[in-house]
Amino acid sequence: MEHNPHVWSPRLRWAALMGLAVVAGAVAAAVGLPKWRSAGAKPVSPALFLAHAPTRTIEARVSYPGADVHRPYGPMRSGDAGARPPPAPLAELARMEAEGDVHGLAAAYLVRGNTEMAAPYLTKAAESPDVASDRALLALDRKDYAEALELLEGVLSAQPKHAQALWNRGLVLGELELWALAARSFEAVAELGEHGWAGEARSRAQVLRARLVDRWKETMDAAKALVTGTNTVPPDMLQSKPGVFRAYLYEAIRAADSVERLQALMPLAEALDTRYGDSALREAIRWAQSRDFRRRGPLAARYLELYRTHQVEGGLPRFLEDSLRAGERDLFMGALVHEKKVDAHLDTFERLATEVGDPWFLLLADHEKALAAIRRGEFLRAEQFLLAAADRCEAQPIGYRCIPIEEALANLYRQLHRLPESNRHAQAALTEYRDDSRWTEGVQLLQLGQNARFLGKAALARAYLEERLARTPDDCNIRHFVRANDALARLQEFSWVEARASMADALSCDAPLLLSAAKTLVDLSRTHPDVEQDRKLQEGMEVLRKRGSLSPGERALVTHIEGRFHVQRDRARGEALLRRAITEARQLPAYDVHARKAQAYSYTSLVFSAGRAGEYEKALALFGEELGGSLPRQCLLAVTVDDERTLAISLGPDGGMLSHHDASRTAPLREDLRGLIPEPLVASLRACQQVAVVARPPLHGRAGLLPVDMAWAYYVPRPPPGAPVSGPSRRLVVADVVAPRGLGLPSLNTWDGSLDPGTTVLSGQAATPSRVMEEMTDATEVEVHAHGLVNPNLSEASLLVLSQEDGGRYALTAGEVQELRLRGQPLVILAACRAAHGAPWTYERFSLPDAFIKAGARAVIAATVDVPDAEAGAFFNAVRERIRHGAPAAVALRGVRMEWLGRDPESWVRSVLVFD
Numbered sequence: 001m002e003h004n005p006h007v008w009s010p011r012l013r014w015a016a017l018m019g020l021a022v023v024a025g026a027v028a029a030a031v032g033l034p035k036w037r038s039a040g041a042k043p044v045s046p047a048l049f050l051a052h053a054p055t056r057t058i059e060a061r062v063s064y065p066g067a068d069v070h071r072p073y074g075p076m077r078s079g080d081a082g083a084r085p086p087p088a089p090l091a092e093l094a095r096m097e098a099e100g101d102v103h104g105l106a107a108a109y110l111v112r113g114n115t116e117m118a119a120p121y122l123t124k125a126a127e128s129p130d131v132a133s134d135r136a137l138l139a140l141d142r143k144d145y146a147e148a149l150e151l152l153e154g155v156l157s158a159q160p161k162h163a164q165a166l167w168n169r170g171l172v173l174g175e176l177e178l179w180a181l182a183a184r185s186f187e188a189v190a191e192l193g194e195h196g197w198a199g200e201a202r203s204r205a206q207v208l209r210a211r212l213v214d215r216w217k218e219t220m221d222a223a224k225a226l227v228t229g230t231n232t233v234p235p236d237m238l239q240s241k242p243g244v245f246r247a248y249l250y251e252a253i254r255a256a257d258s259v260e261r262l263q264a265l266m267p268l269a270e271a272l273d274t275r276y277g278d279s280a281l282r283e284a285i286r287w288a289q290s291r292d293f294r295r296r297g298p299l300a301a302r303y304l305e306l307y308r309t310h311q312v313e314g315g316l317p318r319f320l321e322d323s324l325r326a327g328e329r330d331l332f333m334g335a336l337v338h339e340k341k342v343d344a345h346l347d348t349f350e351r352l353a354t355e356v357g358d359p360w361f362l363l364l365a366d367h368e369k370a371l372a373a374i375r376r377g378e379f380l381r382a383e384q385f386l387l388a389a390a391d392r393c394e395a396q397p398i399g400y401r402c403i404p405i406e407e408a409l410a411n412l413y414r415q416l417h418r419l420p421e422s423n424r425h426a427q428a429a430l431t432e433y434r435d436d437s438r439w440t441e442g443v444q445l446l447q448l449g450q451n452a453r454f455l456g457k458a459a460l461a462r463a464y465l466e467e468r469l470a471r472t473p474d475d476c477n478i479r480h481f482v483r484a485n486d487a488l489a490r491l492q493e494f495s496w497v498e499a500r501a502s503m504a505d506a507l508s509c510d511a512p513l514l515l516s517a518a519k520t521l522v523d524l525s526r527t528h529p530d531v532e533q534d535r536k537l538q539e540g541m542e543v544l545r546k547r548g549s550l551s552p553g554e555r556a557l558v559t560h561i562e563g564r565f566h567v568q569r570d571r572a573r574g575e576a577l578l579r580r581a582i583t584e585a586r587q588l589p590a591y592d593v594h595a596r597k598a599q600a601y602s603y604t605s606l607v608f609s610a611g612r613a614g615e616y617e618k619a620l621a622l623f624g625e626e627l628g629g630s631l632p633r634q635c636l637l638a639v640t641v642d643d644e645r646t647l648a649i650s651l652g653p654d655g656g657m658l659s660h661h662d663a664s665r666t667a668p669l670r671e672d673l674r675g676l677i678p679e680p681l682v683a684s685l686r687a688c689q690q691v692a693v694v695a696r697p698p699l700h701g702r703a704g705l706l707p708v709d710m711a712w713a714y715y716v717p718r719p720p721p722g723a724p725v726s727g728p729s730r731r732l733v734v735a736d737v738v739a740p741r742g743l744g745l746p747s748l749n750t751w752d753g754s755l756d757p758g759t760t761v762l763s764g765q766a767a768t769p770s771r772v773m774e775e776m777t778d779a780t781e782v783e784v785h786a787h788g789l790v791n792p793n794l795s796e797a798s799l800l801v802l803s804q805e806d807g808g809r810y811a812l813t814a815g816e817v818q819e820l821r822l823r824g825q826p827l828v829i830l831a832a833c834r835a836a837h838g839a840p841w842t843y844e845r846f847s848l849p850d851a852f853i854k855a856g857a858r859a860v861i862a863a864t865v866d867v868p869d870a871e872a873g874a875f876f877n878a879v880r881e882r883i884r885h886g887a888p889a890a891v892a893l894r895g896v897r898m899e900w901l902g903r904d905p906e907s908w909v910r911s912v913l914v915f916d
Helices: 018-031 090-099 102-108 115-124 129-141 145-158 163-175 179-191 199-209 216-228 235-240 242-255 259-276 281-290 291-307 317-325 329-338 342-356 360-375 379-395 400-417 421-435 440-452 458-471 476-492 495-509 515-527 531-547 550-567 569-585 593-613 617-625 679-686 767-774 848-855 867-882 889-903
Strands: 636-642 645-651 655-660 691-695 712-714 731-737 758-765 781-785 787-789 799-801 827-830 859-863 910-914
Touching: 090 102, 102 129, 102 317, 102 593, 102 617, 102 645, 115 129, 145 163, 163 179, 163 199, 179 199, 179 216, 179 458, 199 731, 216 235, 216 291, 235 242, 242 281, 242 291, 242 400, 259 281, 281 329, 281 550, 291 317, 291 329, 291 342, 317 329, 329 342, 342 360, 342 495, 360 379, 379 400, 379 617, 400 421, 400 515, 421 440, 440 458, 440 476, 440 758, 458 476, 476 495, 476 515, 495 515, 495 531, 515 531, 515 550, 531 550, 550 569, 550 593, 569 593, 569 731, 593 636, 593 645, 593 655, 617 645, 617 655, 645 679, 655 679, 655 910, 679 731, 731 767, 758 767, 781 867, 827 848, 827 867, 848 859, 848 910, 859 889, 867 889
Parallel strands: 636 691, 691 712, 712 910, 731 758, 731 781, 781 827, 827 859
Antiparallel strands: 636 645, 645 655, 787 799, 859 910
């Protein structure tokens, strides 16, 4: 449902709550059309923008003349009411309102930290770099860092030395803990030499640079000296890198050749055990002390040789056999870990880890079992091993050893294209790094950058990837990875020239060609051919094939890329490769995201190959083939896009076909698709009672594809229907949900709908995800009145906010819904904000409506926009009643929608969709 929570930014800290509320009431309603203040307008009072205050109370900079006077930053402390900024002078606000200076009005609220009151004025302000910079503050306030970076990138593209945008970008990057890029941004401000701002920017940059200093060489020297017994560990270093020294203390215990040496390690073990709240290290030393050193001593000396040189007298197999025969289990396990041979002795390693009982080694065993499952392609089994390890980490945190678990989960979920989970675990790994070693922190930066690119967050992707490169600018493999991903992101923005430049930089490194680079080069070859880059593409693909390190899904994707390249030059050869890619992909498990991409993208290329040749019947057949069956032969619209290309085919009420093929788009599509389908095709469908729309991703599930005065529905692939549940209708209503307080969501109006016979109402604390899913199973109608949420930093499919159950779970997600089996084949009405919002993927449909259809629903009605709480019940009730009286869902929706649009032509009901 629509809501407007009163949230204050950590960066825009304080507002004069009472004073601003009074002023807001006086001026907000009367603001007219935006316009700039006239040249002869009276100068504003310094009090309007707090210009004479000794300190500023917001960290950000406001891009409005007079509102950007430097004063030292002095944030208010909680409860310090007397120090809150005074309200803006009412006369000044009234004058600016009369002049239509909405940007100035917004600035008056921004300098006081009130983004909520500034937002409507900035919405009305005329487009300009200054206004965009200030709109970025609103995004920063709501922690939508991706949107903030997009806005600030746009400003800096137009004005590279825009001081406020550079400053605010530094703040956003700092929030993301991208210290190197944040420092660069503040250094750019310092170079402008502005009074006051330059000095503060320089100081901020120095603080950020200091955070990048990691005493890694010093740490490793101390750790190695610990193993060889030549030095002790400084207390401050032990405190800052406990996980590193725990790992090396195990090595020191193994290499100790006497009881006395082990005793010398006991103080370090006690300190680390205290740090982690256990006794594992002391127990490890006591166990080793209990051994017979006439046998253990020589083995320990051989272990030290292995540690130093990766060579051991008699060879590794002999050493492992000798250690196991002697019962020196820690030497056996340590040698396997050191030489990366755990997978070859996994059963024995797991048995010994269980015998030892130290969570460090239990985590190692879980991690290795997961890696082995991944190598076998058993991703879901690997997930279970890793989740069990993550639970162990949560119960007993030992950061350094838990970091690889979080890394592996992030990488696994990225491969499965479960990006919210991937981001969550990558962020968890970064959090662990704050308390321990940062030596592989770059892995998470690359993961987060790739995930952001997959989700269409180009500026956020660039930020993560550029940060990784900034920390190791001379690493050629990293440069290739970063520039190749940047090129693909710029290609998605239709920035062809910039994409070519990024690819040139990527290819300047002698590094293996990435799949992302290959895909980018193929698309650039189609739109902006380059002989040299085409040659490097073909050579790189050949190397990829020969390396033999690709997974089956990646091999199918390589086949697709080759087919996509050749189909533009040799249609027969290209289509044969694309067909082969589809065959390869279909032989792989459904969870292999590379296979799913290879199949979907190959159909894209085949459809456009047929469209370019004018073979529209063949193209239409490919639409149906991809969905697994034939399509209706009348009242159908099939449409797909691929970068600059569009293909649409309509079948009228008499089956007559019209087609449209175009390759001239120069900018990404808007979220609302109005105007995408040419009028002749629309006209050919107007005589239809209703139109089935087959829209391939990323068009599927978006509003505006056909006019609001037509009855149309998205055609969704579904499993074969089972036998419907017999008996009377069973209506399930979910309402009056108690959302978790931490979400800051307002209470919705009390549901007061009719209670027909057979209606089950889940409300209050009973409306939990588990209860709702249980009750939906046999329902014939499902109606959900709740908040819908979309995470702006993930762009995932929307979720439904229900009441919290034991364990903290409150969300009903698309992933959970699609696993259900809805035996009652219900009509589903989702009266929640943006419940139709789908993940912005180009290879498959994924949203709540699609999930309900896959689970067995006969039709789903949901909106792509916010739904006003006061209007939702009346609208959806009217649609439901028409359906009950026999109208198809699309026809019922069209009828009620047109009645509402007659009263308000821009009503939210324009964006309500049907999926069936």
